[in-house]
Amino acid sequence: MKFGILINEGPFTHQAADSAYQFAKAAIAGGHEIFRVFFYHDGVNNASDYSVPPQDDRNVTDNWVKLAEANKIDMVVCIAAAQRRGLLDANEAQRQGKRGDNIAPVFRISGLGQLVEAGIECDRLLTFGD
Amino acid sequence: MAEPWEEQSEGTVKKFMFVNRKAPYGTIYALESLEVVLITAAFDQDVSLVFTDDGVFQIKKGQSTAGIGMKNFSPTYRALEGYDIEKLYVDKESLDARGLTAADLIVDVEILSRQQLADLMNEQDVVMSF
Numbered sequence: 001m002k003f004g005i006l007i008n009e010g011p012f013t014h015q016a017a018d019s020a021y022q023f024a025k026a027a028i029a030g031g032h033e034i035f036r037v038f039f040y041h042d043g044v045n046n047a048s049d050y051s052v053p054p055q056d057d058r059n060v061t062d063n064w065v066k067l068a069e070a071n072k073i074d075m076v077v078c079i080a081a082a083q084r085r086g087l088l089d090a091n092e093a094q095r096q097g098k099r100g101d102n103i104a105p106v107f108r109i110s111g112l113g114q115l116v117e118a119g120i121e122c123d124r125l126l127t128f129g130d
Numbered sequence: 131m132a133e134p135w136e137e138q139s140e141g142t143v144k145k146f147m148f149v150n151r152k153a154p155y156g157t158i159y160a161l162e163s164l165e166v167v168l169i170t171a172a173f174d175q176d177v178s179l180v181f182t183d184d185g186v187f188q189i190k191k192g193q194s195t196a197g198i199g200m201k202n203f204s205p206t207y208r209a210l211e212g213y214d215i216e217k218l219y220v221d222k223e224s225l226d227a228r229g230l231t232a233a234d235l236i237v238d239v240e241i242l243s244r245q246q247l248a249d250l251m252n253e254q255d256v257v258m259s260f
Binding site: 006008040041080081111112113115116117119120125127129 | 142144146158159162165166169170172173175255256257258259260
């Protein structure tokens, strides 16, 4: 089955991103396809390259990076939600005159149309949120 | 320049339902969800909205936000008609529990029982809950 995943909460405060990650891993292990993971609301914080949790805790962003790289998953961060919350890629940082960028490499910034497209293209779109 | 939603997934029309569960202010869910609704309509999809729990307050008349320094975005719900979004459903129990009636709402809605809403949800291709 072809799955789309919508994540509406940031890492650590909520379990939503962990649950989505566990689901994605299990789905891939079961022979399914993850068409796209879309990060919205505070979910955009999952893409922060500057997250440094204690060593005995899981690193949510690193988990995503490894899973996405190993399985070529399209990881999309909503641009409007990201900009509100200070998540910028190199292009946006330059365009907005900010000192640095902080989007981890596997993630790309795009619009809400990518979420709607996932809804259209996938057999199921799963929401992970509060 | 063509926007991303103008060039992708042309032709497929799915039934998208947005379930609005939260009060309009206090969290950003209602405001950002409205953005998804508008983009989905721009994709020419079959869009419906449900207001339940504190989500019924999103469409309450007479919202005044000056005191909390937030933008009152409730007029946007009245503009939905212009995007051909006319299927607005409200959970009767949620309305009753908050002492509200259809006369308190800024848009025309269909007030349904939870069983009717459940039946409607079953007919959808995509349900996003915010």
